[in-house]
Amino acid sequence: MSQPGIPASGGASTGLQAQNGAASASGSPYTNGPVQNALLSSQVSVSQGYNSQLTGSYPHLIPAKTLNPVSGQSNSGSSQTVSPLSNYQRHGQALYGPPVASHPVTPSLHSGPSPQMPLPTSQNPAATPMPSGSFLPGASVPSPSNWQYNYLSQTNHCPRASSQPTMTGNTNLMSPQYVSSGDTSLQNNVVKSGIISNTNNGSMVVHNSYDEIEGGGFLATSQPTNKNPTTSRSVGYSYPSLPPGYQNTTPPSSTGTGIPPSSLNYASGPQAFTQTPLGANHLTASMSGLSLHPEGLRVINLLQERNMLPSTPLQPPVPNLHEDIQKLNCNPELFRCTLTSIPQTQALLNKAKLPLGLLLHPFKDLVQLPVVTSSTIVRCRSCRTYINPFVSFLDQRRWKCNLCYRVNDVPEEFMYNPLTRVYGEPHRRPEVQNATIEFMAPSEYMLRPPQPPVYLFVFDVSHNAVETGYLNSVCQSLLDNLDLLPGNTRTKIGFITFDSTIHFYSLQEGLSQPQMLIVSDIEDVFIPMPENLLVNLNESKELVQDLLKTLPQMFTKTLETQSALGPALQAAFKLMSPTGGRMSVFQTQLPTLGVGALKPREEPNQRSSAKEIHLTPSTDFYKKLALDCSGQQVAVDLFLLSGQYSDLASLGCISRYSAGSVYYYPSYHHQHNPVQVQKLQKELQRYLTRKIGFEAVMRIRCTKGLSIHTFHGNFFVRSTDLLSLPNVNPDAGYAVQMSVEESLTDTQLVSFQSALLYTSSKGERRIRVHTLCLPVVSTLNEVFLGADVQAISGLLANMAVDRSVTASLSDARDALVNAVIDSLSAYRSSTLSNQQPGLMVPFSLRLFPLFVLALLKQKSFQTGTNARLDERIFAMCQVKNQPLVYLMLTTHPNLYRVDNLSDEGAISINDRTIPQPPILQLSVEKLSRDGAFLMDAGSVLMLWVGRNCGQNFLSQVLGVENYALIPQTMTDLPELDTPESARTIAFISWLREQRPFYPILYVIRDESPMKANFLQNMVEDRTESALSYYEFLLHIQQQVNK
Ligand SMILES: [Zn+2]
Secondary structure, three states: OOOOOOOOOOOOOOHHHHHOOOOOOOOOOOOOOOOOOOEOOOOOOOOOOOOOOOOOOOOOOOOOOOOOHHHOEOEOOOEEEOOOOOOOOOOOOOOOOOOOOOOOOOOOOOOOOOOOOOOHHHOOHHHOOOOOOOOOHHHHOOOHHHHOOOOOOOEEEEEOOOOOHHHOOOOOOOOOEOOOOOOHHHHHHHOOOOEEEEEOOOOEEEEOOHHHHOOOOOOOOOOOOOOOOOOOOOHHHOOEOOOHHHOOOOOOOOOOOOOOHHHHOOOOOOOOOOOOOOOOOHHHHOOOOOOOOHHHHOEEEOOOOOOOOOOOOOOOOOOOOOHHHHOOOOOOOOEEEOEOOEEOOHHHHHHHOOOOEEEEOOOOOOOOOOEEOOOOOOEOOOOOOEOOOOOEEEEOOEEEOOOOOOEEEOOHHHHEEOOOOEEOOHHHOHHHHOOEEEEEOOHHHOOOOOOOOEEEEEEEOOHHHHHHOHHHHHHHHHHHHHHHOOOOOOOEEEEEEEOOOEEEEEOOOOOOOOEEEEEOOOOOOOOOOHHHOOEEOOOOHHHHHHHHHHHHHHOOOOOOOOOOHHHHHHHHHHHHOOOOEEEEEEEOOOOOOOOOOOOOOOOHHHOOOOOOOOOOOOOOHHHHHHHHHHHOOEEEEEEEOOOOOOOHHHHOHHHHOOOOOEEEOOOOOOOOOHHHHHHHHHHHHHHHHOOOEEEEEEEEEEOEOEEEEEEEOOOEEEOOOEEEEEEEOOOOOEEEEEEEOOOOOOOOEEEEEEEEEEEEOOOOEEEEEEEEEEEEEOOHHHHHHOEOHHHHHHHHHHHHHHHHHHOOHHHHHHHHHHHHHHHHHHHHHHHOOOOOOOOEEEHHHOOHHHHHHHHHHOOOOOOOOOOOHHHHHHHHHHHHHOOHHHHHHHHOOEEEEOOOOOOOOOEEEOOEEEOOOOEEOOOHHHOOOOOEEEEEOOOEEEEEEOOOOOHHHHHHHHOOOOHHHOOOOEOOOOOOOOHHHHHHHHHHHHHHHOOOOOOEEEEEOOOOOOHHHHHHOOOOOOEOOEOOHHHHHHHHHHHHOO
C-alpha cells in the first residue's frame, strides 16, 4: 500500500502536508455521480387494527400465531419502509367483518367512535376529508361521555370479528403487503386473529394479537368515509430512500442516471391542513429567548481549522429548550434526533438537505428506571400516547396530549401521587416527571399469558464444525451460565444438532441420560416426541448438564461434511412455534443440503471492487422462515464461525427479520485462533445472561404533522408502523426516518415517543416508554445550528446500507459524499451572507465531512481492500443493528497516547481510578515512534508500540526488556505490580466495560501484520484507494463552491 510510514521520532512530519497534499494520483474515488432516485415504493395502506380502548378485562386467549390481516401492511426489508398510513376511511370496513364461528357474542358494527384511526404519524389531509379544524378526533364524537375513560367498564369479550383468514390475499385492502418480497405465499404467515371487546358504550374494540395490543393509533371517532379507500396517497408522497441531499441536482460527473431534480420534489410539502390552535400550553409559554453557547454559533473554515476533533468524547447537542423542559428530556443515549431543532415545514427540511430521523436504543441497560405499577396507565384517548413530561395540564382534571393535542381527562386514580402520597397533584406523578419510564402492563396488554422464557440451541456438528472445536467453548459457556439464564421456574430449554441429518435430544425428567433421536428425512422434517425436547430447565437440569458435557465428544469422529442448516432451522421452528422464544444457531460453513442450501458466490478478485458484489440474499428461504418465526414469537440469533465464505447475505436474513442478532467469528479455531475463542466466550457470557424481552412490539409516535416512514434495524414491520420484535435485547439499536407532513407553524415543541411492550423473563408484561421533546424552528440557520452530526452520520450509514443493497456500493458511496456536498452547499448559499472562500461549515457540522469520510473507509462501504464479502456484510449488519455510540466508534475510532498515562483528569469508579487521555486525530501525524498508542475501534483495540518507545512502558506495562522481545502475537497485557500497568489495564478494562461485545486487544509492533489494520483506521490519511481528509475537504469545497 502507498501508506507512508510512521514518521521518525522527532523527524520531519510526513503528515498531512506530505502525504495528503494535492489531489491524489490515484484519482478521485468520489465520483459524485448522479444518484439514482430510489423512491421507495409507496404502499397502499390499510387500516390499522389498533384497538386501544383499554378495558379492565382479560381478553380471550387465542393462539398467538395469527395476525390480523387487515392490519396487514407488512413490510419487510432491512429497512422497512412504509408509506404513512393515510386514509382514515377504511377503518371499520376491514375490521368489522363477521365474527368467527366460535364467537360467543356477535359484535355489533361500530356505532359512534371508531377505534380505528390512523397513526399520529400519518395524517394525510389530502386523502382525508376532515371537518375543518377537527384533527382532534373528539370534535366529531357525538357524545363525549362515551369517551370517558372507564377502565372498569363492563366488557364482553369475543373472539375477533374482523380478520377472516379467507380474506387474505384477496384485495389490496385486506392483504398484507410485503414491500420487499411481494411474495403472496408469505401472507398466511402473518394472518392473525384477535379479540374484540365489546365495551359498554357499544363500540367494538378489537384486540388483535401482540402486534397490535400495544394500543396503536388513534382510538377515535368515526370518520367521514372515503369513497375511494384504496387510494391512500400518491407515490409522490413517498419519501426517497435517501434524503433530498442525496438527490444531487447537479451531478458533477459521469454515470448519467440522474433523475431530474424536479421529480424529487416532495409532493407533500406544507399542507393546507390547519390544526386547532393550541391554546394555553405551559411548556411553550415558558419558552423564552434562548441562545446557544457562543461557540455553537461559530462558522468554521475547515480548510483553515483542521483540528476540529475534540479531545474528549463528542457530546450530543443539547436541544435549544427551556431548562425546565430540557431537564426532563430523554437521555440522548436512548433517543436522539438528527436535528435537535425540527424544521417547521418539509420545504425548510428540503432546503437544509439534512436527513431527519431518530436513533433509538430503547432497551438499553439502565441503572435507574422508574417502574410504575398502577391499574391505570394514562394514555391519550385519540392517539394512545402515554402521558409524559411534555403534556400540558389545562387544570387538575384535564391534560392535553402533546402529540395530537387532544384534551383528555385525568383519571381519578391519577390524582393521587404515590410518591408524595398527596392527592391532587397529577403533574407530580412519576409518569409526568420521567421521560423514560416502565409500566407493569395490566392484563389487557396480553393476548395470552406471558410466555415462558424458552431457549433452543441449534448446533452445527458437521466435520467442519467439529474441527473448529467451538462446541467445547459453547457447551462450557452454557454450563457456566446455566443458572444465570434470565428466567424463572417456567424456563424451558432444548437442543438440536445437525449435519446431514437432524438430531434431537429427549431430556425428559426421569431419564437416566439424554436420549438422542435422529431424523434423517430432511425433505419433510418432523419432530419426534415434541413434548420431551423442550424441557423445564429446573426439572431437567441434570440431564441438560449431562448433555452439555458429552456433546462436544459425541461427534469427534464424524466424517459427515454436509450441512442441512435449512431443515434444522425448520425443525427448530416447529419445536418452538407453540411458545415462542429464542433460537441460538451456531453454523460453521455454507449450508449444503436440503432447503436453504447455498452456493459460493464470492469472487476474491472482485473483493476490492465496488461493483458486482453479492450483497443481496441468493434465496428468500431464510427471510421467509424468519417471518414465520416472527409470527410465532421466535427470534433467531446466528453465530457464524467460519473461515470460508458462508453467504452471510443470505443467512443473515434469518436474524434480521426475526429481530435476532448476528455474531461473526471469522476463522474461528480453538487452537489457531485463541483470541476468537476468548472473544466468543466473553460475548457468549453477555449473550446468555443479558436481559431479554419476549413477544415484544415497539411503536414510535410523533407529534401530529411529522411522519415516520422508514425503519432500520432487525425486526419485521407489521401493520404499517408496529415493529414486531419476538425478542428484544439491550444491545440493539434502531433508526427511523421522518418527514414533515404538515406545517408545524402553530407549535413550538414536538415530541417523539417510543413504547416497547414486552414480556420479561420473569413473566411480567411491561411497557418501556421514552419521550423526547424538541423545539420547532422556522429558519434554516436554526436547523443547521441544531444538527446532531453523530446522529446524522449514523442515520446516513443506515440509509447507505440500504442503498448498497438496492442499488450498488458505489451508488451508496456517492450518496454519502453528496449528503455532505448538498448540505454544506445549502448552508453556504442560504445562511452565509458573504461568500467567503474556503469550506465554511456551521459549528454543529464541523465533523460532518470527517465522519462521512470515515464511513467511506468503514468496512461496510470501503473499496480497494481485500475485505471478505462476509466481513463486509457483517459490518453492514452491525450498522443496522448497533446503537449509535458503537456505530460511531466502529466508524471513527478513538486514538489515545497511552505510554504516558497519568491520573490527571482521571475519573473514579468504585475506587478505581480510570485515566482519561485525550483523544487524538486519526492520522499518523499524531503518532510518534517514542510512544505507544491505543486505538479503540469498537470491536477491536489496537495498541501500537513505536520502535523507540520508552523503556519504562516496555518493562512496566508490557513486561518485556526491550522492543524486540514484544511477542509477535500479543493479545493480553500482563498484570504487573506497577502503577503504569495498573493505569493501562484500568483504562482498557474500562473501555471494554462500556460495551456489550468484547473487543480483542492486539499489541502491534512495527513489523506486525496487524499494523496494516491499524493504519487502515487512520481515517485522515490517504490510502491506496481513498482520499485523505484534506483531499476530501478540497473535493467538497470544489463541489460546494461551484
Ligand atoms: Zn394524543
